[in-house]
Amino acid sequence: MxxxxxxxxxxxxxxxxxxxxxxxxxxxxxxxxxxxxxxxxxxxxxxxxxxxxxxxxxxxxxxxxxxxxxxxxxxxxxxxxxxDVWTYNTLMHVFFRNGRPEEANKIFSDCFGGGNVLPCTTTFNIMINGLCRMGYISNAVRFFRNLQKNGFTPKVDTYNMLINWLCKSGRVGKARKILKELEETGHVPDAITYTTMMKCCFKSKKIEKGFEVFMEMKSKGYTFDSYGYCTMISALAKVGLIKEANLCIEEMIRTGIGLDLVSYNTLINVNCKEGKLETALQLVDDLGKCGIESDQYTHTILVNGMCRVGDIDGAERHLKHMEMTGAKSNLAAFNCLIFGLWKAGQIEYAMKVFENLEQKDEFTYTVMIHGLCKKNMFFPAAGMLRSCLMEGMKVVRSAKWAVISGLRASGYTREANNLLATIQTAKRLRY
Missing domain, CATH: 1.25.40.10 (Tetratricopeptide repeat domain)
Incomplete structure (x- = not known):
């Protein structure tokens, strides 16, 4: 217009x-x-x-x-x-994203090897991140070293990327060496660098190391806000260290840091994981009194917390309350309810909630397919999986193999093979 x-x-x-x-x-x-x-x-x-x-x-x-x-x-x-360089960068990115690292590597070799188009830092980051995402972390490290030998001076974001993937793959020692190298090059690690290392230490149960990273981060001035504390609290709660998470909460409050929405959501999540729903609901009330409006994540945490302790009725009431107050449709919260219904054995009701959902995502189908498989309902699971594939919906690999292995274990080898062929056909059509 x-x-x-x-x-x-x-x-x-x-x-x-x-x-x-x-x-x-x-x-x-x-x-x-x-x-x-x-x-x-x-x-x-x-x-x-x-x-x-x-x-x-x-x-x-x-x-x-x-x-x-x-x-x-x-x-x-x-x-x-x-x-130009951005054309090739985009093509490399899409090849990696679609699980075709060979083609991405070929673009890098053919298009940047001749010297007609010069790569940039983003080019190198796409290669490193893409290789890591595909599981070729050792290749990514070798690629990184070759770049350094050829005069490339990486910035903090490239180091952060490598540290993140090394941590995710459990190579904490290697990640710490990269962190030390980052410091020796004269670059200053940022909050992302430290929080990545900290999360990794907690996830691998190296609690003392995690606290060491936290204290180092704090000594350099990165944690005098809610972000650093919330990262640590979330990481501790995720690995079940609720007592330590609560101590960290006390320290955060003691330092006088003002609580924002992220802080409240973190505290609500910790209390829900500990089964303290009353405290979690009180925090939601406090949130409103402070003039901070709760978001979809707040409601998802509460619904998940209620389902975790078996309070399915409470979860449903909360979802209805959301609808009555005009809150936006929260698919993540409904996914939690469906998961809770499967755990509670309310199969028919889980199916009803699923059918009534106007919007569904990858997680919705994954929960349903896994739930059907756990109840040995492999044919309905296969039908649902086929529907997803026909609609172009991405389904996680674990859900696909749960159906195929279930059919085979039940003696329906032919049906399993037909389903596998359908999956492979759908994959080819996407490309």
Whole structure:
């Protein structure tokens, strides 16, 4: 509408205008709507440029349309539009995201190896993060070392990325060496660096090490806000160290740090995990008295906490209360309710809640499929899985194999093989 008004006033749009439209359409409307702007560019007597195609490739990447990314790349080459570093970065990213590291590595070798297009820090980060995401962490470290040998000076975000993935893979010692190297290079580790290390130590039950990292972080001024404390409290609560989490809460309150929504949600979560629902609900009341409005995460924590202690009725009442007060639909909270119903053995009711949900996500289907498998209802689980695949819904691998292994264990080998073929076909169609 704005463009139409501009044309009427004699202000003709240029290629920058259309490129901006494409970027907006891919993010907020659809890829097809964005691609249709190409014809409008040509009608206006303009020529699309590398930014135009980079925006379209990025949009196709956002919707995991790998075949469209390839077609767009070929199309821009045919039009004589030379790809730049961001074209290749986007293609590498989409290949990694779709589980095809070989193609991503080939792009890096072929497109940046000749020296025609120079890679940037983002290029290297995409490679390191992509390799780690695919499980090739040792390869990522070797790639990182080769870059250093060739004169690349990594920044803090690259170090943080490596530390994060090394921690996730349980290589705490290696992560600490990278942290030490970061300090020796003259870079200053930031809050993300320390919180990553801290979470890893707690997760691997190295409590003393976690406290050491926390104290080091605190001595450098990173934790004199709620963020550092909440990170530590959440990590402690996650591994079941409720007593230590409460001590940390007391220290946070003692230091006079003002509690924000994240702080309250963290405290509510700790109390729910400890089974102290009354205290959790009191904190919600305190939240309102402070003039802070609770968010969907607050309600999800409460519903999950109620389901955890078997108070399914309380969880339902809270969801109804949310609807009555005009709160936005909270799919995560309903997922928690469905999970709680399965644990309580209320199968029919879980199915009813599932069927009545207008919106469903990957976790909703995962809970349902796993629940059906645990009750040896493998045929309904297989039917649900097929429906997901037909709708283009991504289903986690554990749910797929729960159905296939369940069918095989029950003697339905043929049905299991047919389902596996359907999964493989759906995967190929996505590419």
């Amino acid at each position: 704005i463009i139409i008004d501009a044309i009427r006033l004699g202000n003709l749009p240029n290629i920058v205008t259309y490129n901006t439209l494409i970027a907006g359409y891919t993010r907020f409307v659809s890829f097809d709507a964005a691609y249709s702007i190409l014809s409008r560019i040509k009608e206006a007597g303009l020529t699309p440029n590398v930014v135009t195609y980079n925006s379209l490739i990025a949009g196709a990447s956002r919707y995991s349309l790998l075949s469209q990314c390839n077609k767009l790349f070929e199309e821009m080459i045919q039009l004589g539009i030379y790809p």
